Amino acid sequence: MNNQSLGHIFIDALLINNFVLSVFLGICPFIGVSAKLATAWRMGVAVIFVTLVSSLLAYGTNALLVVLNAEYLRIISFIVIIASTVQLVEMFIKKTSPALFRALGIYLPLITTNCAVLGVALFQTSRQYDFAQSVVFAAGASFGFTIALVLMAVIREKLELSDIPDTVRGTALVLLLAGILSLAFMGFSGMGVES
Amino acid sequence: MTGAHLVQAPSPSENYETFFNGLWKQNPVFVQVLGMCPTLAVTNSVRNALAMGAATLFVLVCSNMLISLVRKRVPKQVRIATYILIIATFVTIVDYLIKALSIAVYKALGPFIALIVVNCMILGRAEAFASRNPPGKAILDGLGMGLGFSFALLCLGAVREVLGAGTFLGVPLFGPRFQPWVLFLLPPGGFLTLALWLLVFRAWQSRKERKQEQWRAAA
Amino acid sequence: MNSQAPSRPPLSTADGIKMVRLLGTVSFVCGLLIVITHRGTLSAIGRNQERLTREAVAELLPGMQRQVVYSVHGGELSKGEGSDRLAGKIYAGYDASGKLLGLVMEASERGYADMIKAMYAYSPSKRCITGFKVLEMKETPGLGDKIATDKNFLENFKQLVYDPDHPIVAVKAGAKKNNWEIDAISGATISSRAVGRMLNRSIREMAPLIERNLRRIEKGE
Structure with missing residues (x-):
C-alpha cells in the first residue's frame, strides 16, 4: 500500500518529522543524557544500533503474527524484542569490543524504555512499510534522534558558563531550547515535495 | 482478595498521603519529570489530553494492583521482565478498549496508546512502590499518580487548545475575530508550554521555600 | 531500570525452575486477559470501523x-x-x-x-x-x-x-x-x-x- 520512495522516508524521519523534535519520541533520554557531548553521541550510537536490529526483528515478527492471525500480541512481542535486542547487543559488544562496551555500557539498559525504539517498530507496522522501507525508516529515525541529541548537548555545553536565573536551570531550560530547535526543524517541512 | 489486603492496610491518614503524594507533591510530570513523550505529543487538545490521561490511569492502577499481588513470588532476576509483561498486557487491553469505544479518539492518539508501555512513570511506580506495598495501597498510589499525570496533561492541553485554536473541548471561546496562535498546536508549542508550566511550578516552590526560611529565621 | 551491571548470584536449578514456572504463569494469565479483551471487543471494533467508512461514503x-x-x-x-x-x-x-x-x-x-x-x-x-x-x-x-x-x-x-x-x-x-x-x-x-x-x-x-x-x-x- 505504501509507495513512498526510500529517499523520502529517510529524509522524512531524519529531519521533517524528526523523532525527538516533531514526533516527541525519546524525550526522556533527550533531556537526561544531553548534558555532555561525549555521552550524547555515545548514547546516539547505541540507539542507532539497537533501533536497526530491533526494527529488523520487529518486521519479521509482525509478518509472523499476521500469518498466525495473532496481531493482538503485537505490543507484547515488540517490547520483548526490544528488551532482548538490548541484551543481545550488550553481550555482542562486550565480546567483540570491550573498549566500546566500556563507553556504551551504562547507556544500553536505558534504551529498553526509550520510546523512539518502540516507536520505530510501531510506525513501520502501522504505515505498512515493506522490508527495505522499514530499514531505511529505522536508520533515518535513529540518525535523527542522534542529531537532535548531539545538537542539544552542544548547546548545553555552551550554556554551561552562562549566567542563567536559578528558576530556569535544569529541565525547563532544556525544554525551552528544544522548543526553539523544534521551530528551526519546522523549516524542513515541505522539503522534497514537488511544488 | 483485595478486601483482605485492604483490612491490613495502614491508617487512613497514611492512605490519604499515599494518594495525594502522586497528585501534587510528587506529581509525575511537574516534579518528577517522567512520561514526557505522551505529555508533549497528545496535548494539542483537551479531549486528547483527557483520553490519554484516562488510558494511562487505567494501565497504572491495573498494573500496580497485579504487580503488588505477585510481588512476593517474583524472583529478583526476572523482576523487570515480569513487570514489563504485565504492563504490556494492560496496554494491549486499553488499546482494544479505546478502539471499541471511539475510533476518533483512537486515531487522534495514534501509536501513543501502545507507547504507554515505555512510559517510564509506570515502570517506575511498579519498581518503587507496587513491588513493596500491599495491593490496596498500590491501587491508591496508582490512582494518585495517574490522576496527577492526567492533571498535568490537562494543564498542558488547556493552554495549548485555548491559545492555539481558541476553543476549550471544541467550544469556541473568543468569537469569530480571534486569530488563533497556531504555534501552540505545533510541536514547538508543546515544548514551550511544558517549559512554562515547569517554570511556574519552580517559581511557586522556591517562593514557598523562601517563606519557610523567613519563618524559621523569625522563630 | 538503571541496572549498572549487577553482580548476580549463581542460580541453582530449583531457583531456575521456580523462575520459569512464575514467568509461565504470568505469561499465561496475561495472554488469557488479552485474548478475552480481544474477543470481547472484536465485534464492537468492527462495527465502529464499518460505521466510520459508511458515514464517510454516505457523506460523499x-x-x-x-x-x-x-x-x-x-x-x-x-x-x-x-x-x-x-x-x-x-x-x-x-x-x-x-x-x-x-x-x-x-x-x-x-x-x-x-x-x-x-x-x-x-x-x-x-x-x-x-x-x-x-x-x-x-x-x-x-x-x-x-x-x-x-x-x-x-x-x-x-x-x-x-x-x-x-x-x-x-x-x-x-x-x-x-x-x-x-x-x-x-x-x-x-x-x-x-x-x-x-x-x-x-x-x-x-x-x-x-x-x-x-x-x-x-x-x-
Missing part, C-alpha cells in the same frame, strides 16, 4: 441507500472485503431504486508535513469526481489544513472531470480555466497540489479497472 454520495464493497487485487476486482487487508477498496453506493450513484475510493499522497489520506467520489457515467473528503493529515493548522474545510477549495470537487488526455492538477488560486484543474488555496499551494497529485494518480489507476467492470458494479455483483 448523498442519497445512498445501499453500499457494496469491492476489493482490488492484482488488477482485478472482487466483491467483498477480501482477505488481504492491504488491498485497495472501492465502495459502490446505490440509491433506493438500486441505481448506481457513484464509487468512493481512497487515495493518499505526501503533503507538506506528512501523508494526507483522503476519500473521493467518482461517477463513472459522468466521468468526473463528485466529492472529496480528507480522512487523515498533519498539515499546518490554519494553512494547509484548509484542504479539509475551505469551501471554495471543496467546490472544485463538485465536478472535476477525469480526462485520460489531461492530468488532474492544482493550479494557482483563481487560475482555474479547465474543468480538470483545481483552484489551489492561496497560502496552501503545496497541500493543494498534493491533493491534485493524489487524485490524478488514483483515478488513472482505477478508472480503466472500473470501466472494464462497470456492468458488474452497476448490478452490484
Whole structure:
C-alpha cells in the first residue's frame, strides 16, 4: 500500500518529522543524557544500533503474527524484542569490543524504555512499510534522534558558563531550547515535495 | 482478595498521603519529570489530553494492583521482565478498549496508546512502590499518580487548545475575530508550554521555600 | 531500570525452575486477559470501523441507500472485503431504486508535513469526481489544513472531470480555466497540489479497472 520512495522516508524521519523534535519520541533520554557531548553521541550510537536490529526483528515478527492471525500480541512481542535486542547487543559488544562496551555500557539498559525504539517498530507496522522501507525508516529515525541529541548537548555545553536565573536551570531550560530547535526543524517541512 | 489486603492496610491518614503524594507533591510530570513523550505529543487538545490521561490511569492502577499481588513470588532476576509483561498486557487491553469505544479518539492518539508501555512513570511506580506495598495501597498510589499525570496533561492541553485554536473541548471561546496562535498546536508549542508550566511550578516552590526560611529565621 | 551491571548470584536449578514456572504463569494469565479483551471487543471494533467508512461514503454520495464493497487485487476486482487487508477498496453506493450513484475510493499522497489520506467520489457515467473528503493529515493548522474545510477549495470537487488526455492538477488560486484543474488555496499551494497529485494518480489507476467492470458494479455483483 505504501509507495513512498526510500529517499523520502529517510529524509522524512531524519529531519521533517524528526523523532525527538516533531514526533516527541525519546524525550526522556533527550533531556537526561544531553548534558555532555561525549555521552550524547555515545548514547546516539547505541540507539542507532539497537533501533536497526530491533526494527529488523520487529518486521519479521509482525509478518509472523499476521500469518498466525495473532496481531493482538503485537505490543507484547515488540517490547520483548526490544528488551532482548538490548541484551543481545550488550553481550555482542562486550565480546567483540570491550573498549566500546566500556563507553556504551551504562547507556544500553536505558534504551529498553526509550520510546523512539518502540516507536520505530510501531510506525513501520502501522504505515505498512515493506522490508527495505522499514530499514531505511529505522536508520533515518535513529540518525535523527542522534542529531537532535548531539545538537542539544552542544548547546548545553555552551550554556554551561552562562549566567542563567536559578528558576530556569535544569529541565525547563532544556525544554525551552528544544522548543526553539523544534521551530528551526519546522523549516524542513515541505522539503522534497514537488511544488 | 483485595478486601483482605485492604483490612491490613495502614491508617487512613497514611492512605490519604499515599494518594495525594502522586497528585501534587510528587506529581509525575511537574516534579518528577517522567512520561514526557505522551505529555508533549497528545496535548494539542483537551479531549486528547483527557483520553490519554484516562488510558494511562487505567494501565497504572491495573498494573500496580497485579504487580503488588505477585510481588512476593517474583524472583529478583526476572523482576523487570515480569513487570514489563504485565504492563504490556494492560496496554494491549486499553488499546482494544479505546478502539471499541471511539475510533476518533483512537486515531487522534495514534501509536501513543501502545507507547504507554515505555512510559517510564509506570515502570517506575511498579519498581518503587507496587513491588513493596500491599495491593490496596498500590491501587491508591496508582490512582494518585495517574490522576496527577492526567492533571498535568490537562494543564498542558488547556493552554495549548485555548491559545492555539481558541476553543476549550471544541467550544469556541473568543468569537469569530480571534486569530488563533497556531504555534501552540505545533510541536514547538508543546515544548514551550511544558517549559512554562515547569517554570511556574519552580517559581511557586522556591517562593514557598523562601517563606519557610523567613519563618524559621523569625522563630 | 538503571541496572549498572549487577553482580548476580549463581542460580541453582530449583531457583531456575521456580523462575520459569512464575514467568509461565504470568505469561499465561496475561495472554488469557488479552485474548478475552480481544474477543470481547472484536465485534464492537468492527462495527465502529464499518460505521466510520459508511458515514464517510454516505457523506460523499448523498442519497445512498445501499453500499457494496469491492476489493482490488492484482488488477482485478472482487466483491467483498477480501482477505488481504492491504488491498485497495472501492465502495459502490446505490440509491433506493438500486441505481448506481457513484464509487468512493481512497487515495493518499505526501503533503507538506506528512501523508494526507483522503476519500473521493467518482461517477463513472459522468466521468468526473463528485466529492472529496480528507480522512487523515498533519498539515499546518490554519494553512494547509484548509484542504479539509475551505469551501471554495471543496467546490472544485463538485465536478472535476477525469480526462485520460489531461492530468488532474492544482493550479494557482483563481487560475482555474479547465474543468480538470483545481483552484489551489492561496497560502496552501503545496497541500493543494498534493491533493491534485493524489487524485490524478488514483483515478488513472482505477478508472480503466472500473470501466472494464462497470456492468458488474452497476448490478452490484
